[in-house]
Amino acid sequence: MTFASAVYRLVRRVPAGSVVTYGQVAACLGAPRRARAVGHAMSRCPVGVPWHRVVNARGGISARARMEGMLTQRMRLLEEGVRFRRGLVDLRTYRWEPARARRQGGRACVSP
């Protein structure tokens, strides 16, 4: 199991209308200092992974090679009902918290 596939598994659990941050994903996998590696994994994520639900620590869309990627991310989030304020998602409102999700059913974070 590569780090990337663990990232994909977790991101697939994020429900529509919610977002998570890179650092949050890393921490959830028991590796709080690998936010950057999460970004690296997302940069080449396979089909079926809702990559657009991953945003940076400020609730913004991180820069990438092609501008169109940023635009489609924003568009998809809007379609899912995520509102932007000054170009940023309000994390207090839309952040998905795996701990809470676990209480309602499946396990979200891997145990260290």
Added chain:
DNA sequence: GACTTGACTAGAC
């Protein structure tokens, strides 16, 4: 197996 490249982040200034 060394070296480079990032969709990162927290903190300093």
Added chain:
DNA sequence: AGTCTAGCCAAGT
């Protein structure tokens, strides 16, 4: 409030 810096580390070359 905007930039810079130093850690960080998986993958690709």
